[in-house]
Structures are given as structure tokens and as C-alpha cells.
Amino acid sequence: MGGQDRPKGISPTAVEGAPGLWRVDLQKHDLSIPGREVIQSRVEFTPDSPPFKHFHPGEEIICVLQGTLEYTLEGQPPVVCNVGDALTVPYGVHHQARNVGNGIAVELATYVVEKGKPLLTKVD
Template identity: 50%
Template sequence: MKKLTIATALAAAALGTGVGLLNAQQPGFTRTVLQDQDLTAQGRHAVVARAEFIPGGQAGRHTHPGEELGYVVDGTLQLLVDGQPPRTLKAGEVFFVPAGVVHDGKNVGKGKAVVLATYVVEKGRPVATAIK
């Protein structure tokens, strides 16, 4: 497992692997790709990643070209999904974000928050795109 930096994310995107992540990760937030796999469903790709947030750390508003299914491993996370009220999630809880929906995650606890997420996305597209 290695942490993706901007350079490796750009290299992965250039190679067409579909592992490209946010253009630049926010301070206090890191995402580590654990598995990157083409699926048998035509044109679909799955990425499993571990995201870590320091206290107050935030992912930044972004979208995915496919669904995100997440599990909070540790800590307390506020999930902000456009069009929905904010949700506070604790360790052991799960969440779902539909394709193309703008969302953000923020650690609202006192310790580190950890999320394990699976992204089922269109092959050849970056896993996440930052929204300004």
C-alpha cells in the first residue's frame, strides 16, 4: 500500500488506470488505494481505498463518476451530500453516495477518523473530481 501523491495520481491517470484521485488532496486528509480492479461488468471499474482524516480534516467538495459505498472504521465523520441534511456517522456505520452527486466528508471528532470506501466507477475516468 502506498499513499497517492499528486504526481502518482497524475501518472495513474495518464496511464489510463482509472486510479486518478482528486487533483490535490486537502490538508488533513489522505486517501490510500488498497485495490484497483477492472470488473466483469462492461466499462466498470472498482477501487477500494482507505481515507484518513485528522481532527477537523476535510476531503473537500467532490464527485465520483460512479457510486461510493463507505464504512466508518474509526472516529466520527460528518457526511455532507448536496440536497440532503448533514449526517454524523460513527465507527461501524455505513453510507452511500450516488454517482455524480457533490459531497464532502469532515472529521468532527477528537481523534482520527478512518473510512474504508469502494468506488464503482466508469473505466478510464478519475475516481474523484474536485468541485470549487
């Protein structure tokens, strides 16, 4: 999976039910907001990774670190983000992302979510 593109020491795990998506959880902490936690992850998308429609129990704040990703948020036209672009996905909004470049695309995803709920729920 393009190991030469991955920083040393980063060992991602496959995202269940999402072929070509790999995630490394970087940190997870309780917040000063009761019942909320922050989870920060590095997410890698292979060029052949299909879109994966899902939602989170809180906000997702995204920054593209590598490549080009197209995000589709429910009820909005697709948005293409390149390196350095940022995007916020509101609480519970169904969305998906796909790699529209040639190599691996990478995002830094910061989730501010309800503690104890699944981070990701797939939408059929």
C-alpha cells in the first residue's frame, strides 16, 4: 500500500467495511465538556478506495495532509480539498470521502464526539 509514502513508525489499521481506508489513532482524551472526548486520527485513502457513507456522534474537523480528496456532505455539492485545505463535518451529517488523485491521500481527522458512542456508523 505505498509504504514509502508513510512516515516511519506509522502502522495503520484497516477501517472495517471500507476497503482501501486505513486509520491510525494518534490521541484520545476526555474534554472539559461533560460527556465529550476528542479523538485524532490520520486516515489514508488508496486511489481505488470506494466512497464509504457514514456519520459521527459529533463534529469532524479535517485537514488534508497529502493528495486530493473529494468530500460529499448530505444535501451539499461535492467539495474537492487539496493539501492544506480544511473542512468541518457537522454532528450527525452523513458524508463520504474519496481519493480523486493518483497516489495515497491522507487526512488528519479530529473528532469531538460523545463519549462511549461508536466513532463511526456506516450508512447503507
